[in-house]
Amino acid sequence: DAGVTQSPTHLIKTRGQQVTLRCSPKSGHDTVSWYQQALGQGPQFIFQYYEEEERQRGNFPDRFSGHQFPNYSSELNVNALLLGDSALYLCASSDILAGFDTQYFGPGTRLTVL
Amino acid sequence: ILNVEQSPQSLHVQEGDSTNFTCSFPSSNFYALHWYRWETAKSPEALFVMTLNGDEKKKGRISATLNTKEGYSYLYIKGSQPEDSATYLCAPSHNQAGTALIFGKGTTLSVSS
Numbered sequence: 001d002a003g004v005t006q007s008p009t010h011l012i013k014t015r016g017q018q019v020t021l022r023c024s025p026k027s028g029h030d031t032v033s034w035y036q037q038a039l040g041q042g043p044q045f046i047f048q049y050y051e052e053e054e055r056q057r058g059n060f061p062d063r064f065s066g067h068q069f070p071n072y073s074s075e076l077n078v079n080a081l082l083l084g085d086s087a088l089y090l091c092a093s094s095d096i097l098a099g100f101d102t103q104y105f106g107p108g109t110r111l112t113v114l
Numbered sequence: 115i116l117n118v119e120q121s122p123q124s125l126h127v128q129e130g131d132s133t134n135f136t137c138s139f140p141s142s143n144f145y146a147l148h149w150y151r152w153e154t155a156k157s158p159e160a161l162f163v164m165t166l167n168g169d170e171k172k173k174g175r176i177s178a179t180l181n182t183k184e185g186y187s188y189l190y191i192k193g194s195q196p197e198d199s200a201t202y203l204c205a206p207s208h209n210q211a212g213t214a215l216i217f218g219k220g221t222t223l224s225v226s227s
Contacts, residue, residue: 004157033214042118042203042217043158056214090158092215102148103215105158 002027004106006091012112013081021076021109025093031055032074033103034066035090043090049074050096078111086113120204120218127194128226134190135221137204141185148215149178149189150203158203161189194225 005024013019025032031050035043045058049068068074072093078085088110092103119138127133139147146165152158162171167182175192191198201222205215 035215035217040219042120042205042219043215045214045216048214058214102160102163104160105150107155107157 004091004093004104006089006106006109008109009107010110010112012114014114015081015083017081017113018077018079019081019111021078021089021091021111023074023076023091023093023106025072025074025091026104029093029095029104030072031094031096032068032072033092033094034074034076035092036060037088037090037108038084039087046076081113083113086111118204118206118216118218120202120221122221123219124222124224126224126226129195131194131225132190132192133194133223134188135202135223137187137189137218139185139187139204139206139216139218140208141182143208144182144185145207145213147180147182147187148205148207149187150205151200152203152220153200161202191223194223196225196227199223199225 004026007022033048034046037043046060047057048055052068063079065077088108090108091106094103121136148163149161150158162178164180169180171178178189180187201220203217203220205217207213
């Protein structure tokens with residue numbers, strides 16, 4: 001059973017560019033959450049998708065957007081990249097009906113903005 | 115904005131030592147408390163999810179307790195081994211299932227052999 005997978009592993013972009021990160025959830029999971037981990041910080045919640053809709057959103061600007069597909073996979077898009085967007089982006093999946101839904105994390109995508 | 119505090123920030127122990135970490139969180143609207151272990155270059159791994167005041171969970175040499183009334187949880191590692199070296203993150207969730215996890219900065223444990 002494949003766990004949560006993310007692509008790409010690493011990415012280098014320049015300021016002002018746009019980036020798309022991808023996530024495939026663990027088999028049987030229908031909910032995907034995205035987190036940003038900046039250096040020295042714990043992961044910060046960006047947003048969560050369920051049934052192809054944004055269910056909950058953290059304190060991130062509109063430059064951060066996402067999408068969930070019918071197969072439950074998800075994308076995170078960041079427009080007009082800033083230096084401060086350099087971070088590890090983690091995707092987590094869960095089964096929203098499982099109760100106390102433990103979120104299972106992927107290995108992350110390391111984004112560097114130059 | 116929820117404030118989750120973890121202490122100590124980092125810890126270095128010798129193999130065989132026992133150790134413990136603290137996670138403090140707002141107790142209002144508490145729903146569940148998650149502990150994760152995150153080894154370098156790997157995915158964060160779920161250790162425990164606890165919901166009830168007084169809950170105790172155990173997995174091998176690692177155990178955790180929960181006090182929802184005062185808003186804290188302890189994680190204990192008995193007889194630390196080098197493979198326990200990792201960052202340990204706690205994350206409460208509030209209000210209901212499926213809500214965001216609010217992570218602390220973590221406690222980084224290094225175990226020397």
